[in-house]
Amino acid sequence: MKVLITGATGLIGKELGKKLASQGHEITVISRSLSKAREQLPFPCEVVVGDLVHGPIHDKKLEHIEAVVNLMGEPVFGSRWTDEKKKAIFQSRVNATENLVKSLPAELRVFVGGAAIGIYGHCGETILHEDHAAGMDFLAEVSKEWERASSHAPGRKVFIRTSIVLARHGGALDEMLFPFRAGVGGVLGDGKHWMSWIHIDDIVSLFAEALTNNSYVGPVNGCSPHPATNREFSEVLAYSLGKTLGPAVPPLALKALFGEASEVVLSSIRGSAEKAMGLGFQFQYPTLRNALEDICTPYKEGEEVFYAEQFVPQPPEEIFPFFRDPKNLESITPPSLNFNIQSVSTPEIEQGTLINYKLKIRGIPANWLTEIDEWKPPFRFVDNQKKGPYQLWHHTHEFKPFLGGTLMVDRVRYRLPLGYLGWLTASKMVRKDVEEIFKFRRSYIARMDTPRKP
Known part of the structure; x- marks a missing residue:
């Protein structure tokens, strides 16, 4: 198929682009910078230069697109949520997706939209299936509006609610590794909140499967079948690095570091992978231990x-x-x-x-x-x-x-x-x-x- 990828220079986009290109799909990407795309993209593709935050893109390269994978979005973590940061998070997902939909041909066959497991908000011990109601916090509201914008796309629509992506290079672990490798990494708060996660290889395969398998429709949780509490996650990460746990990080310290974003860090999201598995998806890294050992082994030395x-x-x-x-x-x-x-x-x-x-x-x-x-x-x-x-x-x-x-x-x-x-x-x-x-x-x-x- 002729596939359009947005957010192609991101963690998932680069790996997904390689996979789809190797499967014979013709890839087009939208990027704000032609030079950045040429430098960073590890696969052959056509590049459409434009910024969807500012409006639809009218380019002949988009006229014959058959499928879309929408991965664009301002990073959620890494800095405090100022009003300007929150505006960028919202516009880069919601407004940009609205403009993307307006840029697509009516004959589009499938639209696979990036979405977030954070749509559920803080839910304690509840096991979260795709029909669970959306939460009320900022990230949940953004996620809900993001999916709403994607729902107006032509063709079959899938929303992959991506959880914490564990990867060898980049992603959430980049922030976690330093304190844990230093031997001072510890649980956050009381460590009882649930963390939904997925290995990079599995989330890429899930997007690729959703693109070509007509059984995928609507929201699909992009998480492993075995979520972990923060304490379990911290213990397995420390073990995988050959370290012991450091002291716990109190909520007040997280609030001082991350401001409003600390609420998301401490949210309990226990996602279910039953829908994906029911569709026949097989996880290469179903357990946290095998996922983190795959990633962390070099650091033990x-x-x-x-x-x-x-x-x-x-x-x-x-x-x-x-x-x-x-x-x-x-x-x-x-x-x-x-x-x-x-x-x-x-x-x-x-x-x-x-x-x-x-x-x-x-x-x-x-x-x-x-x-x-x-x-x-x-x-x-x-x-x-x-x-x-x-x-x-x-x-x-x-x-x-x-x-x-x-x-x-x-x-x-x-x-x-x-x-x-x-x-x-x-x-x-x-x-x-x-x-x-x-x-x-x-x-x-x-x-x-x-x-x-x-």
Whole structure:
């Protein structure tokens, strides 16, 4: 089908886009920025530039769309709910969805709308099925209006009420991991409130199934079959990280940190997955323990993990030569790092090549010696720090053939110096630096017709 995805650069959108594209669907996305879409989307697609918050989009690329997955929305957490923030949360879901519906062809076959498990509000011990009444708090009201706006779309309509999404990179766990890895993460309040959650692989599969299975109609809870109390969740997370629980966080402290949003943090939402399972959906990660062990295992060794993807329309054999020339490493590194190669042991990068270079990390000069300890052109190579500022820096570059182009995948495992103290004091700063390095790299590559020597 010709599928339109909104919110495609988000956590679910990127994974869903890859899945749908690999299944043979033709993908179109709406993005406020063409450059951002090209840099961040890990799948081939048409890009329609526009902002649905400000009105409908009239573009010929939308005239033949057969199906829609609507995932757009301002992040709910991460900052206090000021009046401006609440307005952005509402407009990016409700107003934007209303404008999206006005932008679609009347012949649309199916509309799968993102929705939120928060529609039920605080419900204590009650097991929440899709026919349960909506709550009265701010997030519940937004969720109710969001589904109402989606209900006016043409064709079959499904509303996936997404719960807390657990993912290896990004999502809710990004905020939770630091205190729990530091050994001070604890239950919130008395820990008795229920948390509905779902693994990223399962929520992506649920959206994909809802798109193509005509039995999916109306609201469907996007949660695992085994919700957990906050205490259970905290205990399993600590166990998965090889840590013990820290002290509980009192409600007053949460109120001071998050303001009105703290009410949602402490809401008890015990979602049921019976409808999805009754439709034949099978969860890959039905229990919290197997979901969190899948995500948290690398962190038990004290390592940081960074992951980035980018789709390039050329095949690996056309891209890989760019990376054989050591000088091109300077081109794809931010100028602020003053990256300068001092010596290379071979004319071109190959198995065993040693590259000696200098750079500045936040203005501090550093020498770095790296070895290419795996070289499998045109699909993969690995560079490993031999001497340098980190205890470990192991970078795997993969070039996967994908739909006529290449899915470039970077996986970096690194460990900071000074052990736990180094991690505690510098991990967030270093993570931000690593993200900026790869953001620059993706931007550089996206601007090139074909990666080649500049």
